[in-house]
Amino acid sequence: MSRVDIDQVWKIYPRGNVCAVKDLTFTVNDKEFLAILGPSGCGKSSTLRMLAGLEEISRGEIRFDGEVVNNLGPAERNVALAFESYALYHRLTVYENIAFPLRARGAKQDEVHKKVSEIADLFNLTHLLKKYPSSLAGGQQQRVSLARALIRQPRLTLLDEPISHMDQRVRAEMRAMIRYIHNEMGNTTVYVTHDQAEAVALCDRMAIMNYGELQQIGTVSEIWNSPANKFVAYFVGEPAMNFIQAVIEDGETVVFRGPDGRWVVKFKGEIDPSFIGSEITVGVRPQQLQVFREQPEENGVPGTVRVIEFQGEATVLTLDLGDNAKSEAKVVVEATERYDVGEKLWLYASPEHIHLFDGDLPVLRRNA
Amino acid sequence: MAEVRLENVSKLFGRKRVISDVSFTCREGEFLTIFGPTGAGKSTILKMIAGIETVSEGKIYFNEKVVNDLPPQERNVSMAFESYNLYPHMSVYENIAFPLRAPRWGLKLSKEEERKKVCEIAEFLGIDQLLERLPQHLSGGQKQRVSLGRALVRQPEVFLLDEPIAHLDARLKFSTQTLLKEFAKNYRSTIIYVTHDYREALALSDRVILLRRGRVEQEGTPKEVYYTPVSDFAGRMVGDPPMNLLDGEVQERDGEVFFKIGDSLSIKVRNELIPSLKAAMRDEDGKKIVRMGIRCEHIKMSREKMSEDSFQLPVYAVVSEAQSILVSFHLDNDVIFHARSMQQAVYDYNVHDKIWLEFDQNHMFFFPKTIELT
Numbered sequence: 001m002s003r004v005d006i007d008q009v010w011k012i013y014p015r016g017n018v019c020a021v022k023d024l025t026f027t028v029n030d031k032e033f034l035a036i037l038g039p040s041g042c043g044k045s046s047t048l049r050m051l052a053g054l055e056e057i058s059r060g061e062i063r064f065d066g067e068v069v070n071n072l073g074p075a076e077r078n079v080a081l082a083f084e085s086y087a088l089y090h091r092l093t094v095y096e097n098i099a100f101p102l103r104a105r106g107a108k109q110d111e112v113h114k115k116v117s118e119i120a121d122l123f124n125l126t127h128l129l130k131k132y133p134s135s136l137a138g139g140q141q142q143r144v145s146l147a148r149a150l151i152r153q154p155r156l157t158l159l160d161e162p163i164s165h166m167d168q169r170v171r172a173e174m175r176a177m178i179r180y181i182h183n184e185m186g187n188t189t190v191y192v193t194h195d196q197a198e199a200v201a202l203c204d205r206m207a208i209m210n211y212g213e214l215q216q217i218g219t220v221s222e223i224w225n226s227p228a229n230k231f232v233a234y235f236v237g238e239p240a241m242n243f244i245q246a247v248i249e250d251g252e253t254v255v256f257r258g259p260d261g262r263w264v265v266k267f268k269g270e271i272d273p274s275f276i277g278s279e280i281t282v283g284v285r286p287q288q289l290q291v292f293r294e295q296p297e298e299n300g301v302p303g304t305v306r307v308i309e310f311q312g313e314a315t316v317l318t319l320d321l322g323d324n325a326k327s328e329a330k331v332v333v334e335a336t337e338r339y340d341v342g343e344k345l346w347l348y349a350s351p352e353h354i355h356l357f358d359g360d361l362p363v364l365r366r367n368a
Numbered sequence: 369m370a371e372v373r374l375e376n377v378s379k380l381f382g383r384k385r386v387i388s389d390v391s392f393t394c395r396e397g398e399f400l401t402i403f404g405p406t407g408a409g410k411s412t413i414l415k416m417i418a419g420i421e422t423v424s425e426g427k428i429y430f431n432e433k434v435v436n437d438l439p440p441q442e443r444n445v446s447m448a449f450e451s452y453n454l455y456p457h458m459s460v461y462e463n464i465a466f467p468l469r470a471p472r473w474g475l476k477l478s479k480e481e482e483r484k485k486v487c488e489i490a491e492f493l494g495i496d497q498l499l500e501r502l503p504q505h506l507s508g509g510q511k512q513r514v515s516l517g518r519a520l521v522r523q524p525e526v527f528l529l530d531e532p533i534a535h536l537d538a539r540l541k542f543s544t545q546t547l548l549k550e551f552a553k554n555y556r557s558t559i560i561y562v563t564h565d566y567r568e569a570l571a572l573s574d575r576v577i578l579l580r581r582g583r584v585e586q587e588g589t590p591k592e593v594y595y596t597p598v599s600d601f602a603g604r605m606v607g608d609p610p611m612n613l614l615d616g617e618v619q620e621r622d623g624e625v626f627f628k629i630g631d632s633l634s635i636k637v638r639n640e641l642i643p644s645l646k647a648a649m650r651d652e653d654g655k656k657i658v659r660m661g662i663r664c665e666h667i668k669m670s671r672e673k674m675s676e677d678s679f680q681l682p683v684y685a686v687v688s689e690a691q692s693i694l695v696s697f698h699l700d701n702d703v704i705f706h707a708r709s710m711q712q713a714v715y716d717y718n719v720h721d722k723i724w725l726e727f728d729q730n731h732m733f734f735f736p737k738t739i740e741l742t
Contacts, residue, residue, distance in 0.1 A: 039537075124702055168566075168607070168608045168609060168610055169604060169609060169610045171609075172608070172609030172610075172694070172696075172706060173609075173696075173704050175685075175687050176684060176685035176687060176694075176696035176704055176706070177685070177704075179685040179686070179687055180684055180685040180696075180719065183685075183719050195538070197689070197690075200688055200689060200690060201687040201688060201689060201694070202687065220688055224690075237690055238538070238542070238690065239542060240542075287690055287691045306550060307549050307550050307553070308549075309545065309546065309549060309570075309571035309572070310570045310571055310590045310591060311567060311570060311571060312566070312567075312570055312594050312606060312607050312608070313607070313663075313665055313708070316571070318546055318550075332691075335591075335594075341553060
């Protein structure tokens with residue numbers, strides 16, 4: 001399969017002078033599953049369309065295995081594409097739908113049969129080969145569409161939100177299957193989505209975009225633990241990271257002041273000494289906060305439960321903190337534990353889970 | 369605020385019965401959610417309570433008063449729909465203030481009182497910057513919040529909310545959901561809420577009515593609905609991924625009962641579960657078939673054998689989540705099921721690794737087959 005380099009790529013739509021993609025540079029490694037994640041209008045789909053050859057590249061270069069593909073059409077690039085809509089041929093059976101790209105190339109009957117059987121087996125479609133697409137459920141149709149895209153062993157698989165409209169059960173199965181196929185076939189896959197959970201679930205690495213620019217690229221744990229800026233910190237994770245104003249007291253601690261006292265929270269990492277004494281934003285993930293009924297020995301901040309939301313596998317509490325700004329914080333707790341509205345609790349975060357931001361930019365330097 | 373009670377309510381469109389014999393009570397100050405898939409009849413019930421649809425059979429009570437024949441304007445309900453129904457020629461402010469000005473409620477608020485109420489609710493929903501705009505200059509999510517604000521600005525007997533946050537993006541949905549819950553608590557409002565999203569149903573409600581093809585399938589608190597589903601349908605409606613459902617054959621050997629899935633997997637069923645298993649069992653081609661349900665967090669995984677009840681399967685796919693890992697397994701009868709774990713060890717599992725699994729029988733259910741698994 002192949003390695004893809006996107007090198008200083010721009011996409012400018014002359015009409016309206018919109019700059020959809022600005023100076024984008026990153027590499028998709030061979031056999032990697034890369035997700036491009038961002039809110040609507042961030043340029044992720046334009047990027048995908050430029051990779052597919054459906055959209056002209058305004059400036060910069062895209063290379064497949066070192067070969068510049070800017071001037072190759074979609075067919076010559078040998079990429080597989082699957083969208084949210086399945087675009088199946090409704091008058092052909094599942095078998096003929098999957099066989100279509102091979103027939104178009106004039107493959108021999110034996111070869112067609114062998115390859116269709118192989119891929120149908122991989123996608124659990126063998127028992128459906130004689131059916132027509134209209135008689136299949138949505139998840140099955142998307143499997144046919146993916147099988148058709150992948151049968152000619154493309155150099156690159158491009159998926160644009162292929163399962164975001166499906167219901168939870170089918171989505172869980174499709175995620176597992178997409179990941180399984182990626183591993184089995186040894187593909188290079190680029191997956192575009194606005195759903196952070198989808199990206200976290202599937203990818204080896206993710207590229208996060210906003211306003212046409214790359215914000216950060218890295219593994220899930222890199223993005224989770226050391227977000228490049230406040231946008232990334234906010235965008236990845238559900239519920240989103242809590243942001244609370246506080247003052248940096250010294251090189252190791254921040255302080256929250258409230259009517260009933262002051263609470264000191266230690267952080268791990270180094271800061272520029274010029275920040276001491278200034279107000280910054282503390283970021284803590286709801287999943288990395290813990291609650292206690294007694295004051296913990298260190299890093300405890302008090303709060304009062306305002307809202308309790310049961311989620312099934314977990315419960316999310318919203319607390320009013322005891323600081324002057326009356327900040328709120330969300331925390332994910334075990335669903336089996338019982339809490340009441342109005343209950344006083346202590347929140348604890350360990351020093352390595354504390355993030356600090358000055359505006360959009362991180363303040364802390366950490367040695368990974 | 370009122371108590372709302374439905375007594376054996378049915379609705380027929382021509383000869384088609386879309387709601388059959390539905391009874392439930394929404395107590396005063398309660399947040400009740402009618403939850404179910406598309407086409408289950410959720411909105412029809414809400415419309416009957418509002419008075420927009422007639423009741424074919426049965427009675428609807430507000431407190432102790434039958435309201436079947438009262439027109440909508442005499443029921444004193446406040447509604448928000450999935451479609452926003454905003455007045456296009458009025459500003460956001462005027463849209464929200466509209467119910468306060470309706471002569472029927474005789475509120476006769478002064479300009480200042482009105483402004484205070486509108487601003488309060490607008491600020492609460494984060495649309496206070498938009499008050500002077502016309503609906504056509506709003507995004508879908510903003511329109512929906514205006515529609516919700518208009519419904520919440522006045523205190524009626526009951527709030528009827530039909531998918532009021534369905535069109536918000538994921539982030540905003542989550543925060544608006546928290547606001548709604550807070551609103552309900554602060555004003556001790558009677559709210560009947562319709563949604564097809566299980567997360568909203570679980571997070572918001574005091575109680576949930578699960579609806580299936582016009583009938584009540586299950587009624588209970590969110591925790592009851594999540595932890596003790598009454599059927600395979602109920603298990604499938606809730607959770608991400610929803611409850612794993614595995615069909616298998618019941619075999620008895622030497623007084624012990626085994627549940628056999630596919631060709632290779634056989635699980636000894638604990639004595640406590642045998643009565644429910646026998647009740648759910650059906651004969652199919654001379655075999656005794658039953659459906660087992662278990663949530664993904666109740667399947668234990670390990671590289672070592674855990675007990676006599678554990679069994680080995682190869683990993684089909686590994687999918688990471690924020691704080692956990694979802695591991696999928698593919699059975700020889702073409703069924704995929706998922707197990708979730710937060711243990712560090714699970715993070716090293718690779719596709720094709722053979723892993724030991726164990727079903728936690730405290731959280732295992734047996735159901736008759738009532739839905740198709742495709």
